[in-house]
Structure formats: structure tokens, C-alpha cells
Amino acid sequence: MKLGIQKLKSKLDQLYLAYNRKQYVDPDPLLFLYNYPDVRDREIAGIIASGLAYGRVAMIMQAVSTVLEKMGPDLRGFVMNADPKNVSCMFQNFKYRFATGDHLSALIMGLRAVIDDYGSLGACFTEDQAGGADLSEGLARIRTRVLRAGDAGHLLADPLKASACKRSHLFLRWMVRKDQVDPGGWSNIPAEVLTCPVDAHMFKIGHLLGFTKRRSADGVCAAQITEGFRRISPDDPVKYDFCLTRFGIRDGLDMAELKRFLKDDTYHV
Incomplete structure (x- = not known):
């Protein structure tokens, strides 16, 4: 060196x-992930919190809090039992900058589709990957399956475009790294590829x-x-x-x- x-x-x-x-x-949307000891709930909290992680931090915290409170403590249970009409009604008045209730409802129904197909977001991310080395491929797989269920708008960035995909890589940092701050959970992905x-x-x-x-x-x-x-x-x-x-x-x-x-x-x- x-x-x-x-x-x-x-x-x-x-x-x-x-x-x-x-x-x-605090203040950081990562704070919300600490409420979910089960990684199956944490990954859902993480993808929602990171999806809304743009703009003023105080407004981010308020938006994420509103969504997660409506979903309740059992996020996976909420997603797996989600009915399109009920979810749409629940979030019809939600608005955060470019994100609408329709976008959020589509994201939730898309997450249900991912979990139906793969068992978890983590399993979808790492399918056919050696240690999760190809981040873009895994992120694109989740996004593609979510968008089949509806228009989630910009809540999930396209990793195949030229942008930095800040929110997506923030989500991966939360889910892969484990220390005093990052809670981890996706232990089969090495931090070195982040x-x-x-x-x-x-x-x-x-x-x-x-x-x-x-x-x-x-x-x-x-x-x-x-x-x-x-x-x-x-x-x-x-x-x-x-x-x-x-x-x-x-x-x-x-x-x-x-x-x-x-x-x-x-x-x-």
C-alpha cells in the first residue's frame, strides 16, 4: 500500500x-430497518425506504414512516395478503414528490409477485449469480418482475441505464453489510462487490x-x-x-x- x-x-x-x-x-431512512429483525420483513422495509430516499431528509423520513405504519409490523404478511383494490384504497392519498399512491400500490403488488416467484427479494437478487457478483443483473431482475405487476414509476431505478442508481446501491449496502450501523441480512453476497x-x-x-x-x-x-x-x-x-x-x-x-x-x-x- x-x-x-x-x-x-x-x-x-x-x-x-x-x-x-x-x-x-437519525435522520436517515436506514433507521426504519432496525424495527424488523426478520430479514424477510427488513428487505421489504429497505426497498420501500430506499425507493423514497430522495429530496429533503425530513420529508423522506415522514413519507417512509407513513407507508410503513399503514403496512403494520408484519411487512411480509401484508405484502403476501395484499389485494390490489384494498392497497390502492389504502394509499390513494399518498403523495411524495414524484411518487403517487398508484406507484406505491404497484410497487407493493410487484413485491408480492417477486416473493411468489422466488420466495424472497434476496433469492430473486441472487438467482444464477455466483455470490451475487453482478449487482446490475440482480437489481434488474427485481425491477423487471415488479414492473410486470404495474407501473411503480421511478421507485425502482433502472440499473442498466447510465445513472448512479444511488437508491438501489443504498438498499444493497443496508442489506449486505453488517456492522454497528448497517443491519445486513443478505449474508450470501460479499461486501466487496458493492x-x-x-x-x-x-x-x-x-x-x-x-x-x-x-x-x-x-x-x-x-x-x-x-x-x-x-x-x-x-x-x-x-x-x-x-x-x-x-x-x-x-x-x-x-x-x-x-x-x-x-x-x-x-x-x-
Whole structure:
């Protein structure tokens, strides 16, 4: 490992030890996943929470809370017993930015179709994959089966397009990694294959660290940032995502403070 990478790893590890803790999760839609000890419920909570994870965080939290409260504590039971008319009626007044009640109802009925066919979202994701190595293929399989049941709108991103698919990779981080923050559950997928969820905060951090020079947070940008972190943490390139993105989201943790801490012209990663 080059001296520059060692220096950066040391700083990132300090941030990980300080901020990769549950006390820093709120506000973050990840918070909702802690309510579901059964992975079969957690994956449903995760795909709904990540699907709505865009816009102001306070509004995200409100939208996710509204949906999950209506579904009740047994998410899998709710989905498997879902009737299109009842679900449509239940969420007819739901609206969050571009997402409507119709989109949400279609997503729920699509999740039922996935579970009917595969037994779980995780089983659908990993079908015919060696250790879940092809993320795009697994994400596309879930999306394709969901969309057959109805128009879920933008709630599930298309992994075959050029976008960074931030929300999809956020969902995978939650479900694959397991530490003090990420609850995991999909233990048959190695963390080493994950891609960084690149939001506005991680986009700025990727530029700050010299991992990317892209002008937009697209799929190429996400791959470049992930590769930068992979040189530091080959087995877990998404390890530092949570602690780094607390800056700019949590009160008292701003990007200027992070820049001062990480600033070093000799990393040469």
C-alpha cells in the first residue's frame, strides 16, 4: 500500500470509529430497518425506504414512516395478503414528490409477485449469480418482475441505464453489510462487490479525495469513487459511506469540517 493511501486510510478509519454508530443514524431512512429483525420483513422495509430516499431528509423520513405504519409490523404478511383494490384504497392519498399512491400500490403488488416467484427479494437478487457478483443483473431482475405487476414509476431505478442508481446501491449496502450501523441480512453476497451510493455529499467527497473528476454523479462516477475506496478497503469498499455522509446531513457536522480533516495533497490514491 502506498504511503498516501496509508495516510488516507488512517484518517478514514478515525472517522469510521467516531461516527459509524447508531447514535448518528437519525435522520436517515436506514433507521426504519432496525424495527424488523426478520430479514424477510427488513428487505421489504429497505426497498420501500430506499425507493423514497430522495429530496429533503425530513420529508423522506415522514413519507417512509407513513407507508410503513399503514403496512403494520408484519411487512411480509401484508405484502403476501395484499389485494390490489384494498392497497390502492389504502394509499390513494399518498403523495411524495414524484411518487403517487398508484406507484406505491404497484410497487407493493410487484413485491408480492417477486416473493411468489422466488420466495424472497434476496433469492430473486441472487438467482444464477455466483455470490451475487453482478449487482446490475440482480437489481434488474427485481425491477423487471415488479414492473410486470404495474407501473411503480421511478421507485425502482433502472440499473442498466447510465445513472448512479444511488437508491438501489443504498438498499444493497443496508442489506449486505453488517456492522454497528448497517443491519445486513443478505449474508450470501460479499461486501466487496458493492458500489458506493453516490448522492450529492458523496459526489463532493469523491472529488475532494481525487477519486473522480466527473461533472455529474452518473454510473461512471459511482464506479470511479468505488474503485478509489476499494484501493483502501478491498474487502469492503462501501465501509466509509455512512460515516462520511454524516457531514452535511447531521446538525453540527458540516462539509467544511470534513474538508479540513481530509485535506492533504500527498494522498496520490
